[in-house]
Amino acid sequence: MVEELIRGLAAEVGVELPPVRVSGGDPVLPSVFRVGTAAAVAVGAATAAAAALKGSGSRAAVDVREAAIAFLDERHFRIDGAAVDLWAPLSGDYRTADGWVRLHCNFDHHRDAVLTALRLPIGTGRDAVERACAGRTAVEVEEAVTAAGGCAAAMRDRAGWREHPQSRAVAASPLVHLTRIGESGAPRAGAPESGAPRAGTPKTGTPRTGAPRGEGGRVLDGVRVLDLTRVIAGPVATRTLAAHGAQVLRVGARHLPEVPGPVIGTAFGKRSCHLDLRTPAGSAALRDLVAEADVLVQSYRPGALEALGFGSRTLAGIRPGIVCVDVSAYGRQGPWAGRRGFDSLVQMVSGIAREGGDGSRPHPLPAQVLDHATGHLAAFGAMAALLRRSIEGGSWRVELSLARTARWLDGLGRVGGAATPEPDVTGMIEEMDSAFGRLTYLRPPGTVDGVSPYWSSPPPERGEHPPAWW
Numbered sequence: 001m002v003e004e005l006i007r008g009l010a011a012e013v014g015v016e017l018p019p020v021r022v023s024g025g026d027p028v029l030p031s032v033f034r035v036g037t038a039a040a041v042a043v044g045a046a047t048a049a050a051a052a053l054k055g056s057g058s059r060a061a062v063d064v065r066e067a068a069i070a071f072l073d074e075r076h077f078r079i080d081g082a083a084v085d086l087w088a089p090l091s092g093d094y095r096t097a098d099g100w101v102r103l104h105c106n107f108d109h110h111r112d113a114v115l116t117a118l119r120l121p122i123g124t125g126r127d128a129v130e131r132a133c134a135g136r137t138a139v140e141v142e143e144a145v146t147a148a149g150g151c152a153a154a155m156r157d158r159a160g161w162r163e164h165p166q167s168r169a170v171a172a173s174p175l176v177h178l179t180r181i182g183e184s185g186a187p188r189a190g191a192p193e194s195g196a197p198r199a200g201t202p203k204t205g206t207p208r209t210g211a212p213r214g215e216g217g218r219v220l221d222g223v224r225v226l227d228l229t230r231v232i233a234g235p236v237a238t239r240t241l242a243a244h245g246a247q248v249l250r251v252g253a254r255h256l257p258e259v260p261g262p263v264i265g266t267a268f269g270k271r272s273c274h275l276d277l278r279t280p281a282g283s284a285a286l287r288d289l290v291a292e293a294d295v296l297v298q299s300y301r302p303g304a305l306e307a308l309g310f311g312s313r314t315l316a317g318i319r320p321g322i323v324c325v326d327v328s329a330y331g332r333q334g335p336w337a338g339r340r341g342f343d344s345l346v347q348m349v350s351g352i353a354r355e356g357g358d359g360s361r362p363h364p365l366p367a368q369v370l371d372h373a374t375g376h377l378a379a380f381g382a383m384a385a386l387l388r389r390s391i392e393g394g395s396w397r398v399e400l401s402l403a404r405t406a407r408w409l410d411g412l413g414r415v416g417g418a419a420t421p422e423p424d425v426t427g428m429i430e431e432m433d434s435a436f437g438r439l440t441y442l443r444p445p446g447t448v449d450g451v452s453p454y455w456s457s458p459p460p461e462r463g464e465h466p467p468a469w470w
Helices: 002-013 034-052 066-068 108-117 126-134 138-147 158-162 165-171 232-241 261-264 280-290 312-320 343-348 369-393 401-413
Strands: 019-024 060-063 092-094 101-103 152-154 179-180 224-228 247-252 268-274 295-298 325-329 395-401 429-434 437-442
Touching: 002 019, 002 092, 002 158, 019 034, 034 060, 034 066, 034 152, 034 401, 060 066, 066 165, 092 126, 101 126, 101 165, 101 343, 101 395, 108 138, 126 343, 138 152, 152 343, 152 401, 152 429, 158 429, 165 280, 165 401, 179 312, 224 280, 232 247, 232 268, 232 295, 247 280, 268 295, 280 312, 312 395, 325 369, 369 401, 369 437, 395 429
Parallel strands: 019 060, 224 247, 224 295, 247 268, 295 325, 325 395
Antiparallel strands: 092 101, 101 152, 179 395, 429 437
16 A cells, blocks of 8 residues: 555656555554555655666655654754643634644744733733633634634534635645646757766756765755745654765744744754844845755745745746745635644644544544645655656646645555554654754654665754855
């Protein structure tokens, strides 16, 4: 099943991938959903794309158990032996007059939007929020919080979500939507027919139309990736590219809030700079970085980065041959296209949280499956675009959404795994020193020619580096 699904993804984005050796099977994690299968497909597709970029004869392998365990990343991440907080005090599920609603309050401005929507004073505690939600319907809370600029999701059943206009809009899009941006970066005469790395690609002056640069080493050595993402899905995508050797520069800003644990745990192998894109200086600095980049991954809400002057066509004009990867909650089409969202909220609206239990209260997936699957699929999409670029030239756009990944997971069917015990993580735990202390983390899954991907540096401190390539 996993091998067939990976072949289907390859056909969907128009690339040829080597066979993937798959070991193990579902169930791995306690869920009725085929979480292990989804993990193995997402990880396996990214690993196979890396093998294809490495060149003819390379082989990929993925173990279902290891792929699923990798989706538990946040749960096993430690700083000096201590677990990190993943949820703010007001984040969570609340009973309403007709069901349940989930509030996402990990960022202070989202928390304040929730309180404003519920007509509660800033600083109100959880008990008062519970009482306020209990007197309203779930959709009333969802709509009020959304209108106030916050993040909320009413628990729906599968059938109800399938009839929702946003669900229909999501269903019309491929899981990994790869399209060409205009005609920039046309292939040069004698462009290679495979993804084998080629040395000597110039840093400036000509479009990046070839395969990854560099001699030897990891497959993405020399590939430059700009990371304009936050939370989990986007950072997992760029962290995966870093594990295969890419130079990843995360572009954040001092005024943008972060959740401390995940921002550290997803930053292995990257550098970090700060730019305020609202200012002329910040915008100019990003343009300079884009001019020498291969890939840009962003998770701004649809239209937000365009409003700052960095839409995909503009990016392709700055750097012909660039690969733009867009990750969103609900996609670019439909009435919810601009809505804020996170993994736990998409699980609620799509029926996953309801079906995971007995329907009486939300029962989420045993991991942030939508985030991690979308992240690995985004890395796959980026590498598939690099493969297409190496043969056809051009600039490329890759689009994914958590809601589309949720629909895909739902379509994989069910497994009798609700009572599955937590998996043994022996053999997947590694440690590394950092500026934050001794870090314990799960190693990246999958192998190319028997070699595991790895991160060559610990997470940096926020804004530690200048906005420049190295």
